[in-house]
Amino acid sequence: MAATQARGLPRTGIVLAALIVLTAAAGCGGDADEPAKASPRPSERPSEADSLEVPKPSVSPADGRDIAACADGNCEIAVSEPVKVPFKGPRGPATLSVTEVGPNTIAYTVKSGNGQSKGSANGPGQGCITVLRSNGSGNSCGGLGAAGRPSPQPDAVVIQTATGEDGTAVLQLVSDR
Structure with missing residues (x-):
């Protein structure tokens, strides 16, 4: 064996x-x-x-990229470069000037009469809310979470800006008119 x-x-x-x-x-x-x-x-x-893929906007704003839609103080637009957005404020003509926009970045200035307000946010899901009133304005910047369209306030224009990963920021203007 x-x-x-x-x-x-x-x-x-x-x-x-x-x-x-x-x-x-x-x-x-x-x-x-x-x-x-x-x-x-x-x-x-x-x-x-x-x-490399061309980035697509992460949302489809109601008014697309039509800056003129904001003239009455009510709109939702996307921007991917610095722009000036004229609108009717509580005390007459006002301007929202986006000074910087990029991936997860937004910076802007709001001018109305002799006053101005500035805001900026950096990072995913970040943004700012500015409330423009006839007697002044106020800002708050930080995480927006699941914040939807801002609610109108009496005699005010509420401006919400939100950063986007793709370099497109969403601007929402809401007034009680």
């Missing part, structure tokens, strides 16, 4: 060696049902510029 076992040993070694060669050739580690894939040649690999 010892002689039979000794004769089988070389065969076992040959079979084992063949299995190792076959496993290496098949590409170890993948699904058995999935064929091995060759990596593309350097000339076939996509360049970094090809893999």
